Amino acid sequence: MENSLLVVQSSSSLLTFPTEILHRILDQLNIQDILFSFRYVCTRFYSITKIYNRLTIEISDHQNETPAYRLYRMISPENVTSLILRKIYGNTKSNNIEWFFSFVNIYQFTRLCYVYLESMDENGFRMIIRHLTTLSTFRSLKIFDRRILKNDTIILLSMVIALPSLRKLDLDISSRILDQISWPNDGKFRELKLKKCSYKQWCHIFYHSPNLRIISTEDIDMSNINKTIPSIIIYQQLISLTLNDILFSIDQLEILLTSHPSLVYFNLTAKNISSFQSLRCFSQWEYFIREKLPQLKNFHFKISTQMSYYQDLRGIQSIIAAFRTSFWLEHKRWYVIFQYVINDEGSRLILYSSIDGHVDFGQNFQKGFISYFTSTTKNDDKPNIQNMWNALFNLTDVKQAISFRHFKIPKHYLFDNIIRLGLDIDWYEDWQRSGSFELLSKLISFSQLKEVWFLLSCKQTLQASKINTILEKAPNVHTFGIKNNGSLRGNIDKECAAISSQIEHLIIHSLDTDAMKLILERVEHLAKITFICNWSSSTTWIKMITWLREKEKKFSVTSDHRSLQVWLKENIGKSSEDENMNRID
Numbered sequence: 001m002e003n004s005l006l007v008v009q010s011s012s013s014l015l016t017f018p019t020e021i022l023h024r025i026l027d028q029l030n031i032q033d034i035l036f037s038f039r040y041v042c043t044r045f046y047s048i049t050k051i052y053n054r055l056t057i058e059i060s061d062h063q064n065e066t067p068a069y070r071l072y073r074m075i076s077p078e079n080v081t082s083l084i085l086r087k088i089y090g091n092t093k094s095n096n097i098e099w100f101f102s103f104v105n106i107y108q109f110t111r112l113c114y115v116y117l118e119s120m121d122e123n124g125f126r127m128i129i130r131h132l133t134t135l136s137t138f139r140s141l142k143i144f145d146r147r148i149l150k151n152d153t154i155i156l157l158s159m160v161i162a163l164p165s166l167r168k169l170d171l172d173i174s175s176r177i178l179d180q181i182s183w184p185n186d187g188k189f190r191e192l193k194l195k196k197c198s199y200k201q202w203c204h205i206f207y208h209s210p211n212l213r214i215i216s217t218e219d220i221d222m223s224n225i226n227k228t229i230p231s232i233i234i235y236q237q238l239i240s241l242t243l244n245d246i247l248f249s250i251d252q253l254e255i256l257l258t259s260h261p262s263l264v265y266f267n268l269t270a271k272n273i274s275s276f277q278s279l280r281c282f283s284q285w286e287y288f289i290r291e292k293l294p295q296l297k298n299f300h301f302k303i304s305t306q307m308s309y310y311q312d313l314r315g316i317q318s319i320i321a322a323f324r325t326s327f328w329l330e331h332k333r334w335y336v337i338f339q340y341v342i343n344d345e346g347s348r349l350i351l352y353s354s355i356d357g358h359v360d361f362g363q364n365f366q367k368g369f370i371s372y373f374t375s376t377t378k379n380d381d382k383p384n385i386q387n388m389w390n391a392l393f394n395l396t397d398v399k400q401a402i403s404f405r406h407f408k409i410p411k412h413y414l415f416d417n418i419i420r421l422g423l424d425i426d427w428y429e430d431w432q433r434s435g436s437f438e439l440l441s442k443l444i445s446f447s448q449l450k451e452v453w454f455l456l457s458c459k460q461t462l463q464a465s466k467i468n469t470i471l472e473k474a475p476n477v478h479t480f481g482i483k484n485n486g487s488l489r490g491n492i493d494k495e496c497a498a499i500s501s502q503i504e505h506l507i508i509h510s511l512d513t514d515a516m517k518l519i520l521e522r523v524e525h526l527a528k529i530t531f532i533c534n535w536s537s538s539t540t541w542i543k544m545i546t547w548l549r550e551k552e553k554k555f556s557v558t559s560d561h562r563s564l565q566v567w568l569k570e571n572i573g574k575s576s577e578d579e580n581m582n583r584i585d
Helices: 002-014 019-026 031-036 043-051 065-075 098-102 122-132 151-161 175-180 201-209 250-258 276-283 286-292 315-321 324-332 393-403 435-442 463-473 492-497 513-522 542-550
Strands: 055-060 082-087 115-119 141-144 170-174 191-194 212-218 238-242 265-270 298-307 335-343 347-352 370-375 387-393 418-425 451-456 479-484 505-509 528-532 553-559 563-567
Touching: 019 043, 019 451, 031 055, 031 065, 055 098, 082 122, 098 122, 115 122, 122 151, 151 175, 151 418, 170 175, 175 201, 250 276, 250 286, 265 479, 276 286, 276 298, 276 315, 276 347, 286 324, 315 335, 315 347, 324 335, 393 435, 435 505, 451 463, 463 492, 492 513, 513 542, 542 553
Parallel strands: 055 082, 082 115, 115 141, 141 170, 170 191, 191 212, 212 238, 238 265, 265 298, 387 418, 418 451, 451 479, 479 505, 505 528
Antiparallel strands: 298 347, 335 347, 335 370, 370 387, 528 563, 553 563
């Protein structure tokens, strides 16, 4: 009865919403939900649907004809602002797009703002493009088509690009078509996304596009850069650049960036820089950025290179040191995470930009059976600072790699000062009998460890005995973390209560409110417990905070609302709520 009352109250309140608010709700729904569900809730919703003028129509060969026919009968073309048409190459059995337009004239769609055309036949493509040249409201065009188009089709496409209203252009087309487009002398579009282009095409587009502010691409052919461009030309209009998975050298990248001194935002992904020396050049970018990119405020990157096993490890230290200057740490506040990863393909060094330098084992790092991490942080400006390393191992995969001769245990530790260990555990094994501890002791020094994490698969149960076995080998570990892909199984409260008194701080991911309460009621020997969730909002911890206040327990919440820390020992002084506390995971 209570649930029914809530539904009635929710429906009633929704009915009182202003029309514009309901339109914003409809903006989040697809056209089928709007026309076939929302429309029939009540007479008011029916009327609102009829006047709603921001419809998006999507038609593809994956659909059967029935939805397309129902759409044709129910829509008013003048209420459609977005049109998405997807055709499958080589599909001769169905043509829903052609079938749809046999009932509806494209020229009835007078308010189109956005169109996406994927693999259209040329006649249909030309029909749509010709109509777009007549629209004064059209703002955004996206095309996926690798074919060679006829000259008259390219002329029409050039006319659309020249529209004064056009603001955004997304082209995944052949380089030949890109060459044949007649770019307007005063292009008005502000944002451009290209799948690929040559450096010559890049410069040609910028020469004709004084309003182009944002550009992204996955592939720029820089191979003939010295032959193509006699001197570097400056284009001041660009403020945001995204380069995805580039394959050219750091020297060529510097030539490209020198043309755009007004950059404010720069996103760089380079998964396979040609050599370690190129990565070293990248680490020396302090001078380059100061001189060539003086306005750069946001720099996000992921850049990596293949390495020979155990070689260039001293060089890694010099690269890390290059990012510990006042320019990176204080002036720009750009921090870097370094990952040395070993997998079946060899070893690789990867540099990630970071907002704070915090290494979270749950982050989307490069996969491998062994990974070492270190980072720069805001506290790294101290003299003679040493690199403190994190290590993440999947011992089962390490042993398998050894047996297949994909990995050989080094004679010496690859990195000293490993203070944080993560074990990626697919299933539990008897570590005492399997030789896992002996293997671990050849990879890291237990005596240096201060923090240990278990990364459990979703099928695992937490076993305190396994945790305590490791703690016996690592006497300086006082912080233990548990991360699980799903909900922790078993008697989580009892297992946490059985964890060695050596642990002072317990950190747990992926827990519901009831489980958190049980743990806090059962675990009394710890100094503090931190609970972490992967999603966050200002209401994330409301139920727990209410319960903690009732129990008169001290706690704090991080400013990003991801973590709740509870103090269990009375002799630890801490304010009840510190909303500005730094991240603690």
